[in-house]
Amino acid sequence: MTDSKTNPRRRRAIALTGALAFALLLSAPLAWSQSARAGDKVYAKFDNVQVRDTSRRTLATVSAGTEFVVVAPGRPFYEVKLTDGRQGLVSYFQIQEDQPRASGLGGVLRGDRDIAEMRTGSGARGLSAAAVDLSEDGDATTQAVAAVRAMESTAASISNAQVEAFASQLE
Amino acid sequence: MTTKPFGRRWAALLMAGAVSAVTLACTSSQVGEAVRTGATAAGASEKEAAGYGAAAGNLVSATGSIDPATERALGDGVAVKIFDRLGPRLADEKVQEYVNLVGRSLTGNSSRAELPFAFGVVENDTVAAYAAPGGYIFITTGALALMENEAELAGVLGHEITHVNQRHMEPLYRTARLLDAAQFAAQASGDVSEEQLAKYSDLADQVTDAILNKGFGPAKEYEADQMGVELAAVSGYDPNGLADFLRKMQAMESHSGGWFSTHPPTSSRIGRLETHTTQVLGGMSGAQGRTRFQKVISGMKPSARAQQPARGAVTKPGESPAATQPGTPVQGGGARFMPRSNAVGQP
Numbered sequence: 169m170t171d172s173k174t175n176p177r178r179r180r181a182i183a184l185t186g187a188l189a190f191a192l193l194l195s196a197p198l199a200w201s202q203s204a205r206a207g208d209k210v211y212a213k214f215d216n217v218q219v220r221d222t223s224r225r226t227l228a229t230v231s232a233g234t235e236f237v238v239v240a241p242g243r244p245f246y247e248v249k250l251t252d253g254r255q256g257l258v259s260y261f262q263i264q265e266d267q268p269r270a271s272g273l274g275g276v277l278r279g280d281r282d283i284a285e286m287r288t289g290s291g292a293r294g295l296s297a298a299a300v301d302l303s304e305d306g307d308a309t310t311q312a313v314a315a316v317r318a319m320e321s322t323a324a325s326i327s328n329a330q331v332e333a334f335a336s337q338l339e
Numbered sequence: 340m341t342t343k344p345f346g347r348r349w350a351a352l353l354m355a356g357a358v359s360a361v362t363l364a365c366t367s368s369q370v371g372e373a374v375r376t377g378a379t380a381a382g383a384s385e386k387e388a389a390g391y392g393a394a395a396g397n398l399v400s401a402t403g404s405i406d407p408a409t410e411r412a413l414g415d416g417v418a419v420k421i422f423d424r425l426g427p428r429l430a431d432e433k434v435q436e437y438v439n440l441v442g443r444s445l446t447g448n449s450s451r452a453e454l455p456f457a458f459g460v461v462e463n464d465t466v467a468a469y470a471a472p473g474g475y476i477f478i479t480t481g482a483l484a485l486m487e488n489e490a491e492l493a494g495v496l497g498h499e500i501t502h503v504n505q506r507h508m509e510p511l512y513r514t515a516r517l518l519d520a521a522q523f524a525a526q527a528s529g530d531v532s533e534e535q536l537a538k539y540s541d542l543a544d545q546v547t548d549a550i551l552n553k554g555f556g557p558a559k560e561y562e563a564d565q566m567g568v569e570l571a572a573v574s575g576y577d578p579n580g581l582a583d584f585l586r587k588m589q590a591m592e593s594h595s596g597g598w599f600s601t602h603p604p605t606s607s608r609i610g611r612l613e614t615h616t617t618q619v620l621g622g623m624s625g626a627q628g629r630t631r632f633q634k635v636i637s638g639m640k641p642s643a644r645a646q647q648p649a650r651g652a653v654t655k656p657g658e659s660p661a662a663t664q665p666g667t668p669v670q671g672g673g674a675r676f677m678p679r680s681n682a683v684g685q686p
Contacts, residue, residue, distance in 0.1 A: 213450065214452060214453055215453075216447075216452070217452075218447075218448075224575055243569055243619050243620070244569035244570070244572050244573035244620065244623075245573060259448045259449075259573045260569075260573075261448065261449050261450040261504075261569075261570065261573070262448065262449075262450065262452065295415045295419075296411075296412040296415045296416075297531055298412065298415070298416065298531045298535070298536060298539045299412070299415035299416045299418075299419055301531045301536050302416060302419055302420075302536070302539075302540055302543070303419075305533070305536050305537075305540070307536070307540040308419045308420060308423050308540075309423055311422070311427065312419045312420070312422035312423040313419055315419075315422040315427060315428035315459070316415065316418045316419050316422060316459075316475075318428055318435075319418070319428060319435075319457050319458075319459035319475070320457050322432065322435045322436060322439055322457070322459075323439050323443075323455065323456065323457035323458065324455075324457075325436075326436065326439050326440060326443060328447075330440065331440060331443040331444055331447060332447075334440040334441075334444060335444040335447075335574065335575065337631075338444075338489070338575050338576070338626045338628050339626050339628065339630070
């Protein structure tokens with residue numbers, strides 16, 4: 169029988185198994201089922217998460233990773249306490265039980281997905297070259313490409329301040 | 340093979356478990372990098388580790404989440420195809436801007452607030468709304484014409500936003516198994532080769548077909564209803580908006596029958612929403628936004644090249660089936676209609 173230390177196939181199998189098991193261990197906490205209870209800590213999922221009072225007025229706007237203590241979990245709002253003692257409501261869509269920006273490989277697996285989305289959100293708009301080429305190759309019409317460009321252009325022309333003003337005038 | 344059977348079984352089990360868990364929340368590049376690092380630590384050579392990383396990344400691409408840039412690049416192509424099949428973008432910029440403002444009011448409170456959502460109104464009298472990968476949301480003039488207030492619009496948009504945020508479309512990519520084309524598209528900045536473009540177009544066609552003709556299945560539609568209503572509620576809207584809108588759809592459905600054959604029955608959706616609003620949202624109230632909705636939508640102007648049907652007009656089932664064929668051009672001089680059976684998953 170070949171020694172496992174010198175058998176390349178066995179060494180590869182062990183290496184691959186070890187690597188995947190390692191990834192499994194690191195990713196296990198990802199399956200958050202919104203099981204937070206009163207007294208637990210939760211965190212803002214990304215930047216510009218709003219904490220509101222019961223009249224939906226903004227109490228605070230917090231950044232990614234800001235810690236809250238759960239006063240009462242619920243849908244669609246969690247009642248939370250900020251570190252300065254103020255209490256308010258946060259959209260349950262925008263909190264998570266693990267810190268979004270852990271360091272090291274655990275951070276890669278747990279947090280970078282959100283960070284990648286932030287980068288996408290703050291940056292690139294505009295059609296990919298391939299989508300534009302669809303019309304040139306006869307796979308789509310130029311009108312359809314122009315329509316998506318116009319759709320993106322309208323969306324990009326609206327600032328967050330405009331959205332906030334619009335939302336505040338809802339009645 | 341010199342590896343013992345017992346060891347192989349363990350290896351297979353661990354691999355399956357690890358890949359399943361990782362694909363729940365990680366992108367292909369993240370998994371590839373993690374596996375490469377782990378393999379190096381476990382003693383594999385750099386070349387071997389790179390190979391394992393690439394293989395794991397490809398596996399995740401075929402079975403799980405994709406990164407936002409790829410998702411968006413795929414969405415670009417799907418959005419183009421959707422306009423091609425449904426009709427022109429409404430030229431009335433006031434309405435387009437208004438729908439974007441309502442949509443962005445919702446996405447700002449959602450689980451993917453940083454995604455660059457874009458909302459578009461399509462001239463088509465079918466009562467329908469659609470979500471495409473990467474945050475493209477479409478609503479027809481027919482749907483807007485049936486609504487009476489902003490809470491109904493928020494409910495419908497909330498449903499579609501949930502399809503994006505909950506990644507309900509990802510199984511479509513897995514089925515397509517052509518994601519490398521979208522990944523290529525995400526990276527391409529200049530000319531795209533004919534072969535890559537053909538693959539990209541094929542992938543966009545397949546995903547568009549699924550969105551327009553198959554929907555996402557009852558469980559995901561119910562989830563989109565419930566989370567969409569929660570999103571509307573958390574944004575200050577009356578959570579009954581979507582149910583109110585569905586009741587109007589139900590009244591129309593009784594005249595045509597079988598509109599949404601691949602969708603949960605509208606009566607069932609309404610019943611579940613009423614239960615959810617009572618039991619989970621505890622009878623929350625919110626604004627209806629009737630005044631500003633009426634002000635904008637009552638003045639909705641159709642494009643010169645597309646004749647807008649009367650408000651709430653209904654198209655007969657099966658009308659203009661050419662509208663569902665991929666690659667057919669946008670027609671001028673008349674609105675294009677989808678067969679009723681295609682108004683699936685929407686809203």
